[in-house]
Amino acid sequence: MSRTPWLLVAAPMALLLVFFVVPNALLLSTSFLKSEAQTLTGELTLENYGFLFSKPIYQWAFARTFIVGASVGLLCVLLGYPLAYFLVRTKSRWKGVLIALSLAPLLASVVVRTYGWYIILNRFGVANDLLLNMGLIHERIAFMPSTGAIIIGLAHALLPYTVLTIMGSLNGINPNLEQAAMSLGASRTRTFFHVVLPLSLPGIAGGFILAFSIAISAYATPAILGGPATQVMATAIYGFMTQLLDWSIGAALAVVLIVSSVLLLYAASRIGAKQAAI
Amino acid sequence: MSPWAALRGVVVFVYVFMLGPILITAAVSFNESNRSQFPPRGFSLQWWGRALSPEWIDPLVFSLKLGLAAAVISTLLAMPLAFALARHRFRGRDAMVALTLGPLMLPALVTGVGLLQLFQYAGLREYIGFTALLVGHVVICLPFAVRTVAISLHTLPPNLELAAASLGASRWRTLWHVVFPLIKSGIVAGAVFAFVHSFTDVNLSLFLVRPGEVPITVKILGFLEFGFAPTLAAVSVITLLLPLVLVAVVERLTGLGDFIYGERERV
Numbered sequence: 001m002s003r004t005p006w007l008l009v010a011a012p013m014a015l016l017l018v019f020f021v022v023p024n025a026l027l028l029s030t031s032f033l034k035s036e037a038q039t040l041t042g043e044l045t046l047e048n049y050g051f052l053f054s055k056p057i058y059q060w061a062f063a064r065t066f067i068v069g070a071s072v073g074l075l076c077v078l079l080g081y082p083l084a085y086f087l088v089r090t091k092s093r094w095k096g097v098l099i100a101l102s103l104a105p106l107l108a109s110v111v112v113r114t115y116g117w118y119i120i121l122n123r124f125g126v127a128n129d130l131l132l133n134m135g136l137i138h139e140r141i142a143f144m145p146s147t148g149a150i151i152i153g154l155a156h157a158l159l160p161y162t163v164l165t166i167m168g169s170l171n172g173i174n175p176n177l178e179q180a181a182m183s184l185g186a187s188r189t190r191t192f193f194h195v196v197l198p199l200s201l202p203g204i205a206g207g208f209i210l211a212f213s214i215a216i217s218a219y220a221t222p223a224i225l226g227g228p229a230t231q232v233m234a235t236a237i238y239g240f241m242t243q244l245l246d247w248s249i250g251a252a253l254a255v256v257l258i259v260s261s262v263l264l265l266y267a268a269s270r271i272g273a274k275q276a277a278i
Numbered sequence: 279m280s281p282w283a284a285l286r287g288v289v290v291f292v293y294v295f296m297l298g299p300i301l302i303t304a305a306v307s308f309n310e311s312n313r314s315q316f317p318p319r320g321f322s323l324q325w326w327g328r329a330l331s332p333e334w335i336d337p338l339v340f341s342l343k344l345g346l347a348a349a350v351i352s353t354l355l356a357m358p359l360a361f362a363l364a365r366h367r368f369r370g371r372d373a374m375v376a377l378t379l380g381p382l383m384l385p386a387l388v389t390g391v392g393l394l395q396l397f398q399y400a401g402l403r404e405y406i407g408f409t410a411l412l413v414g415h416v417v418i419c420l421p422f423a424v425r426t427v428a429i430s431l432h433t434l435p436p437n438l439e440l441a442a443a444s445l446g447a448s449r450w451r452t453l454w455h456v457v458f459p460l461i462k463s464g465i466v467a468g469a470v471f472a473f474v475h476s477f478t479d480v481n482l483s484l485f486l487v488r489p490g491e492v493p494i495t496v497k498i499l500g501f502l503e504f505g506f507a508p509t510l511a512a513v514s515v516i517t518l519l520l521p522l523v524l525v526a527v528v529e530r531l532t533g534l535g536d537f538i539y540g541e542r543e544r545v
Contacts, residue, residue: 002366002367002368003368004368004369004370005362005366005368007358008358008359008361008362008366009358009359009362009363009374011355011358012355012356012358012359012378012420012424013359013374013377015355015413015416015417015420016377016378016380016381016417016420017377019393019396019413019414019416019417020377020380020381020389020417021377021380022392022396023389023391023392023393023395023396024384024388024389024392026392026395026396026399027388027391027392027395030395079292079295080292082285082288082289082292083288083289083292083293085285086285086286086289101293101297102293102296104522105296105297105300106474107474107478107518107521107522107525108300108478108517108518108521108522109477109478109479109480109495109517109518110478110480111480111495111498111499111514112300112303112495112498112514112517112518113299113300115303115498115502115510115511115514116298116299116300116302116303116514117299118502119299119302119303119306119511120298120299120302124313126302126306156295156296156299159292159295159296160296188281189281192281216385217385217386217387217388217481218481219387219480219481219484220480220481220495220499223499223502224499224502234385234387234481237387237388237391238484238485241391241394241485242485247395250391251391251395254387254388254391254392257385257387257388258384258385258388261383261384261385262383262384265383
C-alpha cells in the first residue's frame with residue numbers, strides 16, 4: 001500500500017464523480033420525489049414505484065423485458081456456442097478471417113444492424129416477398145411489430161459478445177484433458193459432452209448473462225422492430241422522459257432497470273463467469 | 279455425416295444469420311425502385327446520391343467529430359488512470375476500479391437519462407447538444423480506453439522500468455522514453471475502441487440531442503418512423519464502412535487483435 005497517486009487519478013475520477021455518479025444518484029432521488037404538472041415537488045413518496053408496479057401495461061413491459069432478455073441470451077448461446085467451438089478448434093488457414101468476420105458486426109451500430117432486420121421483416125419486406133414468390137403464403141404476414149422480431153434483432157446484435165465470451169472459456173481448457181479422455185477410449189462426441197461442455201459452462205453462463213443484461217436496456221431494436229403494443233422498459237423510459245415528461249416515473253423505471261442489471265451481473269460473478277477487471 | 283461436418287453446417291448457418299441482414303441492406307441500397315425488393319431489380323445510384331446530401335452528411339460529420347473528440351479526451355484521461363491502477367497499490371484502489379468500470383456495468387441509457395436531468399437541474403440547458411453528448415461519450419468510452427491501456431501496461435515487464443531507473447533516468451524520463459513507446463499500440467487501440475464505441479452509441483445519445491446537433495445513429499432512428507427508404511440503406515452502409523475502414527487500417531499499422539483477446543488475461 002502506498003499513497004494514493006492523486007496526480008494521476010484526480011481528473012478522471014472527478015469526471016466520473018460529476019458525470020456518472022451524480023447523474024445516477026440524481027435519478028435515484030428523483031424516483032422517490034412526487035412530481036406535479038411536470039415539476040418536482042420536495043415531497044418524498046413511493047407513489048412512482050407503486051404506479052409502475054400496479055398498472056398492467058407496465059407489469060407487461062417488465063415481463064416482456066425479461067422474456068426478451070432471457071430469450072436473447074438463450075438464442076445467443078445456442079447460435080454462439082457452435083461458432084465459438086468451431087473458431088477455437090478449426091485448423092483452417094482462414095481462421096483469422098473467420099474470427100474477424102464474426103466480430104466485425106460489432107463495428108456497426110445496433111441501429112444499422114436492426115435496420116437490416118426491418119428490411120427483411122416488414123410487411124413489404126424481403127421475407128414476405130420471398131415467401132409469396134415461392135407460393136408458401138398467399139397473404140402478407142405481419143412479422144413485425146412483435147416481440148419475436150425484437151428477440152431476433154437483439155440476438156443478432158449481441159451474438160458477437162457471446163461468441164467472444166465462450167471462445168475465452170474454450171481457449172482456457174487444457175487440451176490435455178481432451179486427449180486424456182480420448183486415449184482412455186472416449187469418442188470425440190463423448191469427450192465433448194463429458195469433458196469440454198462441462199468445463200465451458202462458466203463461459204456459457206457468462207455469455208448468456210452478458211447478452212441478457214445488455215438486451216434488457218436496449219432501446220433501438222425494440223423501437224424499430226416493436227411497437228406500442230410491445231413496450232419494454234427502455235422504450236417506456238424514453239416515453240416518460242421525452243414525451244410524457246413525467247421524470248419521476250421515468251426515473252423510477254430507470255432505477256428498476258439499474259437494479260435488474262446489477263443483480264444479473266452479481267449473479268454472473270457468483271456463477272464464476274469471468275468479469276471485466278483492470 | 280461426421281460431427282465436424284454437421285458443425286460446419288451449423289457454422290455456415292450462423293454466418294448467414296450474422297451477415298445476411300447487413301448484405302441485404304447493402305444490396306437494396308442499389309435498388310432502382312424505392313421498395314426493398316430483394317434480390318434487387320435494376321441498378322441505381324440515386325439513393326447513394328441522396329445519402330450524400332447535407333441532410334445525412336451533416337449528422338455523419340457530427341458523429342465523426344464527436345467520436346474523435348471523445349476518443350482523444352477519454353484516452354488522455356485513461357493513460358494516467360490506467361498507469362495508477364496498474365502500477366500502484368493504494369487505499370481506495372478497488373473502489374476506483376469499480377468506479378472506472380461502472381459505465382460499462384450500468385446501462386448507458388440510464389446514464390443518458392441521468393445526464394439529461396443533471397444538465398436541466400443545474401441550469402446548463404444550453405449545453406445539451408454537442409457538449410453534453412461529449413461529456414457522456416467520454417464517460418462511457420473511458421472504461422474501454424483504461425482497460426486497453428492497462429492490458430498493455432501489464433504485458434510490459436516492470437524490469438525495463440527498473441533498468442532505466444537504475445541507469446539514472448528520472449521517473450518522467452523513464453515514462454517518456456521507455457514506457458510510452460512500448461505501450462503506444464495499446465494507447466492507439468484504446469482510442470480506436472473508444473471511437474467505435476462513441477460512433478455506434480445510440481442509448482446514451484438519445485436523450486442529449488438538440489436540433490442540428492444529432493449523431494447519425496439517432497438521426498437514422500428518428501427517420502425510421504416514416505418507414506422504409508432506400509436512402510437509409512445507403513446511409514447505413516456508409517456508417518458501417520467508416521469504422522470498418524478505420525479498424526482495418528489501424529490493425530494493419532499496429533494490430534488490434536491482441537487487445538480483443540487481451541481481455542482474457544485477467545489483469
